Amino acid sequence: MTVERTAPRGKPRRAATKKTTTAAARRRPPRPEMVQLLTPEGERVEHPDYALETTPEQLRGLYRDMVLTRRFDAEATALQRQGELGLWPSLLGQEAAQIGSGRALRDDDYVFPTYREHGVAWCRGVDPTLLLGMFRGVNHGGWDPTTNNFHLYTIVIGSQALHATGYAMGVAKDGADVAVVAYFGDGASSQGDVAEAFTFAAVYNAPVVFFCQNNQWAISEPTERQTRVPLYQRAAGYGFPGVRVDGNDVLAVLAVTRAAAEHVRTGQGPMLVEAFTYRMGAHTTSDDPTRYRRKEELEVWEGKDPILRLRRCLERESAADEAFFADLERESDVMARRVREAIRTMPDPDGMAMFEHTYADGHALVDEERAQYAAYVASFADHEHGHEGV
Amino acid sequence: MTAEKMAMAKALNSSLRKALESDPKVLVMGEDVGKLGGVFRITDGLQKDFGEERVIDTPLAESGIIGTAIGLALRGYRPIAEIQFDGFVFPGYDQIVTQLAKMHARSLGKVKLPVVVRIPFGGGIGAVEHHSESPEALFAHVAGLKIVAPGNPSDAYWMLQQAIECDDPVIFFEPKARYWDKGEVDAAGIPGPLHAAKVVRPGTDLTLVAYGPTVKTALAAAVAAEEDGVSLEVIDLRSVSPIDFDTLQRSVEKTGRLVVAHEAPVFFGAGAEVAARITERCFYHLQAPVLRVGGFHAPYPPARLEEEYLPGLDRVLDSVDRALAY
Ligand SMILES: Cc1ncc(C[n+]2csc(CCOP(=O)(O)OP(=O)(O)O)c2C)c(N)n1
Numbered sequence: 001m002t003v004e005r006t007a008p009r010g011k012p013r014r015a016a017t018k019k020t021t022t023a024a025a026r027r028r029p030p031r032p033e034m035v036q037l038l039t040p041e042g043e044r045v046e047h048p049d050y051a052l053e054t055t056p057e058q059l060r061g062l063y064r065d066m067v068l069t070r071r072f073d074a075e076a077t078a079l080q081r082q083g084e085l086g087l088w089p090s091l092l093g094q095e096a097a098q099i100g101s102g103r104a105l106r107d108d109d110y111v112f113p114t115y116r117e118h119g120v121a122w123c124r125g126v127d128p129t130l131l132l133g134m135f136r137g138v139n140h141g142g143w144d145p146t147t148n149n150f151h152l153y154t155i156v157i158g159s160q161a162l163h164a165t166g167y168a169m170g171v172a173k174d175g176a177d178v179a180v181v182a183y184f185g186d187g188a189s190s191q192g193d194v195a196e197a198f199t200f201a202a203v204y205n206a207p208v209v210f211f212c213q214n215n216q217w218a219i220s221e222p223t224e225r226q227t228r229v230p231l232y233q234r235a236a237g238y239g240f241p242g243v244r245v246d247g248n249d250v251l252a253v254l255a256v257t258r259a260a261a262e263h264v265r266t267g268q269g270p271m272l273v274e275a276f277t278y279r280m281g282a283h284t285t286s287d288d289p290t291r292y293r294r295k296e297e298l299e300v301w302e303g304k305d306p307i308l309r310l311r312r313c314l315e316r317e318s319a320a321d322e323a324f325f326a327d328l329e330r331e332s333d334v335m336a337r338r339v340r341e342a343i344r345t346m347p348d349p350d351g352m353a354m355f356e357h358t359y360a361d362g363h364a365l366v367d368e369e370r371a372q373y374a375a376y377v378a379s380f381a382d383h384e385h386g387h388e389g390v
Numbered sequence: 391m392t393a394e395k396m397a398m399a400k401a402l403n404s405s406l407r408k409a410l411e412s413d414p415k416v417l418v419m420g421e422d423v424g425k426l427g428g429v430f431r432i433t434d435g436l437q438k439d440f441g442e443e444r445v446i447d448t449p450l451a452e453s454g455i456i457g458t459a460i461g462l463a464l465r466g467y468r469p470i471a472e473i474q475f476d477g478f479v480f481p482g483y484d485q486i487v488t489q490l491a492k493m494h495a496r497s498l499g500k501v502k503l504p505v506v507v508r509i510p511f512g513g514g515i516g517a518v519e520h521h522s523e524s525p526e527a528l529f530a531h532v533a534g535l536k537i538v539a540p541g542n543p544s545d546a547y548w549m550l551q552q553a554i555e556c557d558d559p560v561i562f563f564e565p566k567a568r569y570w571d572k573g574e575v576d577a578a579g580i581p582g583p584l585h586a587a588k589v590v591r592p593g594t595d596l597t598l599v600a601y602g603p604t605v606k607t608a609l610a611a612a613v614a615a616e617e618d619g620v621s622l623e624v625i626d627l628r629s630v631s632p633i634d635f636d637t638l639q640r641s642v643e644k645t646g647r648l649v650v651a652h653e654a655p656v657f658f659g660a661g662a663e664v665a666a667r668i669t670e671r672c673f674y675h676l677q678a679p680v681l682r683v684g685g686f687h688a689p690y691p692p693a694r695l696e697e698e699y700l701p702g703l704d705r706v707l708d709s710v711d712r713a714l715a716y
Contacts, residue, residue: 137693
């Protein structure tokens with residue numbers, strides 16, 4: 001409307017305003033501040049709010065986490081190609097966002113992931129082979145979330161943000177000092193559930209860190225299709241702090257998430273962390289990014305590779321020698337082999353498993369259907385047996 | 391003009407294309423429907439040809455998609471909203487059930503909401519959770535919605551046209567496991583009414599009713615039964631709300647037996663409604679109780695178990711045998 005009023009009479013509106021408000025310019029959010037502690041060249045930089053002391057051992061540990069996570073992910077992708085998994089959502093490129101945030105947490109913190117948090121799962125101590133069951137199609141999750149305080153993967157976009165918030169409300173009621181972390185994507189930020197989670201967390205001062213991995217894409221839709229402000233700025237409207245961190249910089253993510261977790265643990269209410277990162281692979285193995293993504297974009301981000309960046313830092317600071325890298329390579333191979341073996345020997349569930357766990361207390365109809373189904377299956381066995389006898 | 395053989399996905403695409411061409415008020419909207427052409431490529435090429443104003447990539451928000459489709463319809467547009475997978479309609483379920491379904495009645499008929507919600511539904515594709523559900527009964531229970539599900543490419547083509555032309559909201563369930571099956575589509579032909587069931591294979595011993603993905607299974611069952619000397623009349627229901635009970639009644643009066651097959655859980659499902667009404671209408675013609683075969687009262691299982699869960703050929707034939715045994 002402003003455009004209409006300021007346009008000189010008789011002149012086409014488009015032309016008069018072209019310079020400042022082309023569609024592209026209107027859609028592009030302003031460039032925000034982003035916390036970075038490690039440049040793409042692997043150089044350490046200081047940030048006034050996020051100092052981070054690290055020992056060479058810690059750096060090597062983070063590097064190891066990222067390398068093993070990437071190897072696991074690559075192995076799962078390969079297993080999908082070989083028909084062992086129905087689907088795989090790769091985290092390629094998001095290792096720093098996941099390892100940095102995962103390693104910032106204490107054991108008693110509680111994590112609510114989406115379906116792509118394989119690196120966070122690794123940090124929580126979840127056996128990677130457990131993550132494969134649902135993608136192979138033998139279960140819908142299958143791990144006990146309370147063992148590692150790592151909740152089940154959630155596929156419906158945004159749902160878990162509310163579960164995390166509710167859990168955090170419970171934490172607050174209990175007077176505990178643990179942090180709850182809800183992971184979600186930039187696309188998820190559009191869901192009502194995420195908006196409602198922000199509202200609940202804010203008004204109940206819930207100790208939840210909203211950790212948004214902005215990997216630039218929600219399947220084929222770029223972040224511009226979800227928001228016109230940088231995502232971390234959304235928090236301000238709900239009344240809690242938000243910060244954007246370089247999601248390909250594992251040190252910055254570690255420092256920022258650690259601070260965010262401390263912020264929520266100390267009763268200061270929720271906080272939003274936007275890890276600015278990139279999904280280097282396809283959305284999942286069924287996606288075809290060539291339909292919507294330019295090759296050059298990928299190349300730019302490959303230059304910011306989180307693993308390469310930390311490797312440069314390790315080399316620059318002489319924090320790791322050749323033997324370390326060679327050992328790690330061997331360790332990766334061993335893990336990959338273990339994953340392959342685990343998947344190939346993973347048993348298919350028995351048909352009767354369908355009737356298990358629908359209810360905790362049982363249900364007459366399920367009992368009836370289970371019995372009918374068992375009789376139906378048995379009728380085949382009898383039949384086959386009968387044939388043998390003839 | 392002669393009929394063309396095409397896959398159901400292509401038939402739906404052609405149908406959308408025709409609707410966009412013939413009415414400037416028709417809009418296609420949803421997640422990834424633009425450049426990607428939707429995750430099933432049903433909207434492939436439409437944005438390229440009709441532009442971003444007509445084929446709209448929406449934010450990732452189902453309540454937003456349905457809610458704004460309602461608003462657009464109030465403004466005179468005819469939105470066709472795509473929901474990516476059956477299990478993801480629920481964030482938009484509130485808008486569908488509390489608003490889309492009721493606004494016409496609420497306005498004493500003043501407001502029309504010609505909104506089509508396209509939902510790929512059903513299983514059998516080896517997917518992860520929420521990608522294989524059959525929630526049609528949850529919608530059929532709501533007055534104000536019309537619910538259809540084509541079982542072949544020709545119906546997919548024509549029923550989508552008719553749904554778009556309909557002034558009521560239509561939930562359009564697409565059997566995703568059948569997207570790649572081919573069939574004749576005669577774009578110059580004249581379609582029957584949207585809510586009429588069709589006898590897709592005549593028979594004399596038993597009426598087997600199915601819709602959407604199960605039609606193919608039912609036809610296969612009829613072929614198998616014929617080998618055993620049993621003649622099944624297969625009816626494609628096509629419409630779940632309303633249901634064409636007259637066609638069913640005629641058939642059951644002839645055959646005396648009825649089996650209803652669908653992928654959705656049997657408990658409180660479409661089959662229950664068919665069974666109750668047909669029992670009421672055909673009590674003295676029935677030689678056996680109406681039997682239902684379908685999903686169990688359990689969450690849709692992981693991919694490696696879905697064959698156990700789905701009413702496949704064997705389970706359908708088992709029900710047929712049981713009905714014939716009375
Ligand atoms: C409610 C809902 N709608 C649609 C989908 C289908 N879907 C799966 S992932 C995805 C994109 C998610 O993007 P984002 O939140 O940015 O996370 P990313 O996968 O990029 O990590 C979509 C649309 C879904 N899972 N849930």
